Amino acid sequence: MRIFYVFLLIVFPGLLMAQNVTVSGYIRDMETGEDLIGANIVVAELKKGASSNTYGYYSISIKEGSYTLHVSYIGYQSQEIPIDLNENTKLNIVLTPAENLTQEVEVRAEKTDRNITSTEMGTVKMPVKQIKALPVLFGEVDILKTIQLLPGVQSANEGSTGFYVRGGGPDQNLILLDGANVYNSAHLFGFFSVFNADAIKDVKLIKGGMPANYGGRLSSVLDISMKEGNMKEYAAQGGIGLISSRLTVEGPLKKDTSSFIVSGRRTYIDILAKPFISDTSMFAGSGYYFYDLNAKINYRLSDKDRVFLSGYFGRDVFTFKNSESDIDMEIPWGNATASLRWNHLFSDKLFVNTTAIFSDYQFDINIKQNDYRLKLFSGITDYSLITDFNYFPNINHKMNFGAHYIYHIFVPSSVSTKSDEDVFEVGDKLRQYAHDLSWYVSDEFSLNHRIKVNAGLRASFFQQVGPFTRYLKDEDGNFSDTINYTKGDDVTHFFNVEPRLSVRFQVNENSSVKASYTQNYQYIHMASLSAITMPTDLWVPSSDVVKPQFGVQYSLGYFHNFRNNLFETSAEIYYKKLDHQIEYKPNSTVGDNIGDNADNNFTFGEGQSYGLELFVKKNYGKTTGWIGYTLSKTTRQFEQINNGEVFSAKYDRRHDLSLIVTHELSDRWSVSAVFVYATGSAFTPTIAWYLMDNATFITEFGKYNSYRMKNYHRLDLSATYQLKKRKHFSSSLNFSIYNIYNRHNPYFIYFDYEGEITSGVFMTFAKQITVFPILPSISWNFEF
């Protein structure tokens, strides 16, 4: 440890200061004992402060003296704590949820100017409570859909949980559930996210100015923390909705020491649909369902040590049968993650979290038609070990440093086909194995009362190792040679340095200007063959063929709060450059991966995005909500697409507006509304047709992504009615109407013809498919 301190002192001489005393501890919810993440503690006399980390821990080191601590957290009553500090002090703080307060106090609650004072930019934290208040599709609360309502974040498709941040691809979002990578965050082809809101405590999205403790993705971080479970008493909550039901049970295993939470969800579309598909129907046996399960236990071994074990398991199963064409298809896919973490306090000032993680994503297709069988399997499995240190030397510095190691196993696609006796299999030889190692150090420090800096450095090393077979090809695509690597051989490796910098300049008490620069490398890539995000999308590692993705982002923002932080406003501009992007070459098919390296079928290119994001948010009072607007432009350029010319990215949206309002009408009723407007998605039109080879209908395409679908807009409303509370039981009814004015928003467009070409009597047409016209729903939610 001593060597480390010496290193720190060399790097950050500001740490040499007069002898201080430390006040430290945990900030928790009074009722449930849950740790509160990112709660603010301000030393009123110094106008300086700190915030609690992911485990609710805070530490402030200042000179001896008498101070007042002002502790605040969104949704909770603030507290003023007078303290005489003359020795190191443990102070655990409990906050009371604001909903239990009288109206008068509530106005005083939640005041926070964190958005002004912190160095964080492009960062949004969202308590799950806020997410649950908004209107939802089919009565399903969805974290990822709420995220899409923020400026700079675009949805992939109507109703889809896929999202694009500041022009980055969907594979450039680091989605963490209790520290574990979630590779596919969607159920039902993207319509629902895998995150069950009942099991989630806190959601943090970082769009720009990514701190050095996060890496491995270019565009954003979505850091989701699961609840730990009620430390005080047993509780259950759940809901019954139109398409799924869910139940969460939590409670202490040993009061104030250990607790658990288990949360499950399953859809019943398949069961509801059964009566409508008779046993004799040619589609008999077709169906779809998904389920997921979250579980977590934690144990406080002492004031210094705590362990957590958490897991997630979810599966989608899609079966399709058609007796007429003798097709029998089953497609299961899903994620599984497990995290074992250990929090330890080396001292009041040094907090360490060590986590061992398993994460797995699998996708299978089994198709049987007549006597032909096709099995396709793809997936990615990670084993990780992560250590993160938080060091709080004094009130002017907050340091993070650590190391992350991941062992990846990629199965880009493994195919086997069987037709009568012939079996064709591509087995293990196409797996790819990689070591992914990174180290980081960052320091958030105040230069003076106006300027605060968060400077960080991340170093990353990525190595693809054998066993692996590389197929070399000539110009015509014929195999010319193969290179065989045996176990542990170095196929290729990369080492890169990623500097990160954010600076805040406090203009006055109510406003600040912030700027950030980040440089990121990403060593895993997602390749998609279809026009929409599908579970078939493959994950592949950087390799001897695929260079690591590289991104640079500059952003500048002005933050201003009005009326005593009642309104938060911000304006941010950003510019982002992305290098070494991949796409499949035009005319690639799934079959091209058979007997070949998937990355041999890629074409490489670059992208850029720039934009302006405006945000106004009202934080408290009877009416709350926000308006977000984004003006942006996102382009891509690939050698083998669109003749090498620049084209609009699929998710380029010139305008993107979200308006969210929640209003409490009375103790019983609350209502909310969401309005969204977005420029239509870019797509490649079919501009002409012709006939060849004895009148086969062939289409000619226009320029890549040169046309736009109709602009997207819709209004959703919802009302929640609190049913009469009993002693240990409360419940509410939620009525939602999605797309109330029944706008037919395009989900996709297809071009086709009908009639007989041979007789010259046929018609070409284009159709726009809308998946969600007006959709009312009702759900009943309970707690006891």
Next chain:
Amino acid sequence: MKIGRSTYRLILIAILALLVYSCEDDITFEFANYDPKVVVDASIEEGDVAKVFLTRSRSYFDPISDDLVLVSLNGYQPFYIPRLLSEILILDAEVVVSDGSITDTLEIEIDKFNYPYVMYKGKHIVGETGGSYYLSIRADSKEMSAVTSIPESIPIDSLWFEPKSHFEDSIGYIHGIFDDPPEVGNYFRVFTKTIGRDSTFVHPWNSVGHDRDINGEEDIEFSVYHGANDFEENDGSQRWYFKVGEEVIVKFCTIDNDSYEFWRSFQQNAGGAGNPFASPAPTITNIEGGLGVWTGYGVYTTIYKVQKNDSVHIE
């Protein structure tokens, strides 16, 4: 087995059926001043003269009327054809094929069995193994050119019949074996013509193949089902099978890389029509200034009589 267009459609229907509320709207787009391109469907086979079909591409939303119009062509009685065909047919093109030393100006004639029923046919140049052939076309005030070559043909070792099932053992597929040549970069295309059933050669939906995975290997097996021909009488689902007792001409062709790339992209484009999940699959043409393909075929032809439990070794 084809998992093509119909399967995509079924998957799509299945997904949409889950989202029971989905709806469809007709839409159109304005494609300003689309200038129709010349579509070239041209080939030269080993031992035969060049044959070229010429049509025009058509702006996607241009209306199609179903009345008939009278067409006159030199040397023929005037005849009625659908208006659409009259609008896309090119009857006044100048089509020239050259083998590098002599040139052959193709002449128009009627072909009753192949849409669009009118072709430009060569006279003097006959395709030979190893030859390169240059095509130049002047039509609709545009100039098109292309080059192709005829690779050496590959003989089929043996052919046999495999019935559809134990219960339906009088219909089924034809299987065959060939030895792949040692050099890399061989491409194949297979056709059949069932005597008394087809008036022209037909091919399965996926008719092209390559030797990228099997280069130089012996006893490569392939199978063919009876290809679609919308212009002939057909007996529904039985049309995809060969029947015991039928005599089938199996034409096993070799093509060059450019031709292979075209036919592969052609299959993909045709299969992707109406499938919204497919990425755009533009055809990869070898025609400079136009659409379509100019294909040279090395040809190995044999006649197989469909018989149960029988393997025919071909000398």
